[in-house]
Amino acid sequence: MGVSILGLAWHSLVNRSVSALLTVLAVALSVALFLGVEKARTAARAGFDQTISGTDLIVGAPSGQINLLLYSVFRLGNATSEISWPAYQRLAARDDVAWTVPISLGDSHRGFRVMGTTSAYFDHYKYGRSKPLTFSEGRAFDDIFEAVIGAQLARDLGYEIGTPMVLTHGLGTAGLSDHDNRPFRVVGILAPTGTPVDQTLHVPLEGITAMHVGWETGTRNPLADTLSESVIRSFDLTPKTVTAVFVGLVQKGTLLRTRRAINSDRQEPLLAIIPSQALAELWAVMGNAERLLLAISGFVVAVGLVSILTSLLTSLNERRREMSILRATGARPSHILFLMLAEAGGLGLAGGLIGMGLIQLIFSLTAPLLTASYGIALPGTGLSIIDGATLLTVTVAAILIGVGPALVALRRSLADGLSVKV
């Protein structure tokens, strides 16, 4: 029996448990921060990529593909121009197109974007891994003045099924007068998706046209509010333009050919983009910020490792006697080196493992909460190759850091000889 050399390192460390624990804690927190940032980054990337799926092409008026993606999918910014209704009809009639969902943007309601579309939107719009939109309450709209609202909008504004809404043209927060001639009301609330759909108010395309009655000139016609509901309903509410069109193809194989055909339409200039491609390009733009964050958390890990160095150096004096005794009882210089390096590596390994466990715990506690209330899945937050690589790197770095103090301890133990300095 007796105590192994590794056991000696362990007993010695336990003997100084308070400072050892503090060191491990510093390393653990820094590793947890680093892994947290890394995993959140992966999850954000994955969640971002899954904002839209199942849609083969997005078609809009020519601008840039990021611009089109931003306003059609993320509801950010505005379209500079629109697609004419006949152009949309030609697109929908193409043989290689299986389905189309036109959308019309440009209005907002109390800070949330209003999107005009058809009920086909609820069948064809997919997010995540081809997850369809589902209703937590109610149903899709089938009348001009019916609206379907996203989960976050419902929560923030406290809207329920049947809540009446005043929708007018423009981005103002409230109308100047009553608009009871355009009585929109909520008929459906969507389940949380973790995408911009949650913040969107969906109405039929005809509803958008109805909102715009009296605004045809671009300024508000004083007579607009005098029109009765039945008069508005009697108008031809077919939109003259749409902002963008989501397109599904009959065969994925024709993707590039169809895209080229749409982009070279002779009658009206159009821009067709492939969502995944545009998302990748957009991420490349946004990626710098998250790389900076990762670099900063990397430096925090370095600070954590420096705390190991501090701990080793401060322990050298109190261990001087210990090292002399070990030398006198037969410990070779290699044993002294091993003791110091094992301690450094042990502190790094323990800190790394605890940091890993900590971040797993945090994610496993918060993930169900996030999914339930925001529909945000945190993909890629489980144990991964990154965890293993981080653990290995931290441990090896800790051992390398231990080399300096180990050599100091060795030199002292040789110089002290057999006389124990106290």
Add this chain to the structure above:
Amino acid sequence: MEPQTCIELRDVTFAWPGEPALLDISRLTVSQGEKLFLKGASGSGKSTLLGLIAGVLSPRSGLISVLGQDQAQASGSQRDHLRANRLGVIFQMFNLVPYLSVLQNVALPCRFSPDRARRVSENGGVNAEARRLLAQLGLHEPSLLSRSVSALSVGQQQRVAAARALIGQPDLIIADEPTSALDADSRDRFIALLNAQVDASGATLVFVSHDGGLAGQFDRALDLTTLNRAARRQRTD
């Protein structure tokens, strides 16, 4: 039959770099099985001498033969090897590793020396041998064995240190003022117990103390102050 030589020093000098000579011994011989008492006041170079014999210090010049190995010529790892396998060391105080139990402290040399571990396993294993030595040094109580060493009295600690030095039958025991922290009763008892165990194992003992009154309990006594010409010079300065 002439007893074999355990330690032989010839014309040994030692000095720390940039300092005057601390040790200058023309001749010192210790036979195997002999119990030598070295009287040395503080500053007489006794710790340096023991460091040279144990091979943790290297002389500036001269020959230091310990158990047939010239420590002055041997490599660091050869000296480490000799110390681990064939030497036992007892200090003045603070002999024990504070975070190990009594038994673990006694067993420590067997961890560093395969030779001592092998000899101990022939005697029934590390624990049995440690218990036997502790018992013969007057530490019988079973509760004592697993206790933290800091809970022991100084006298008990020194006996644990003696047991550690003796485990695995080393050929040479070096004791550096092991009794100076003890009162008269425990001092005499400690020396008697140590001598009995050294006799039983046939080891050689070099016992250093400033207290010349202890000399009578050993085979032979030398005064380091007269032996060490460097110390003599300092005295006459």
